[in-house]
Amino acid sequence: MPKPPSKLKIKKRRSPIHGNGVVAIAPIRKGESIVEYKGRLMRTDAADVLYHGDVSSGHTFLFTLNEDWVIDANVRGNVARWINTSCTPNAIAFIHSEKKKDPDPKKDRVIIEALRAIAPGEEITYDYGFEFEVPYTARLLKTWACRCGSPKCRGTMLNGKKFRAFAKANPNWNK
Numbered sequence: 001m002p003k004p005p006s007k008l009k010i011k012k013r014r015s016p017i018h019g020n021g022v023v024a025i026a027p028i029r030k031g032e033s034i035v036e037y038k039g040r041l042m043r044t045d046a047a048d049v050l051y052h053g054d055v056s057s058g059h060t061f062l063f064t065l066n067e068d069w070v071i072d073a074n075v076r077g078n079v080a081r082w083i084n085t086s087c088t089p090n091a092i093a094f095i096h097s098e099k100k101k102d103p104d105p106k107k108d109r110v111i112i113e114a115l116r117a118i119a120p121g122e123e124i125t126y127d128y129g130f131e132f133e134v135p136y137t138a139r140l141l142k143t144w145a146c147r148c149g150s151p152k153c154r155g156t157m158l159n160g161k162k163f164r165a166f167a168k169a170n171p172n173w174n175k
Helices: 044-050 138-143 161-169
Strands: 010-014 020-024 033-037 040-043 062-064 069-072 091-096 109-114
Touching (some): 044 069
Antiparallel strands (some): 010 020, 033 109, 040 069, 091 109
16 A cells, blocks of 8 residues: 655645645655545444534534544544545545555555656645445525536535436536
């Protein structure tokens, strides 16, 4: 499993995208590990109880590792929790699992890696691509609005088959 760099090349700052963000303070190479997403490890069912399975807030510091575990960056979270979403990201979040015959899903880790070279001063972004197990509505998509400003912006942090089906059936949902 790739290890995060020993010296972080990033820093939390105010973001033109949304609230806080994370910017490069040194050059980052394409393919380089930027940071590990950290926080309290908890079972998905416990997270649903604690956060009420709420998809109506438009905000979360939860990162789903697998069907059993999530990382809750609300508790013991690091700078990675401030990385904003973008529809044209310069980084990607990879879930790394143990390379064993019988891996322990509790030991999965999320590493943010550079998709391309990132210059100092540039905001780090990845595509959240949320997918929820609820019916998609224009209201839900707007609650999870994307503010990345990309010419290719979907208008929402949601993505996947359900989003594409909804957008196809409702081409003016974001007007």
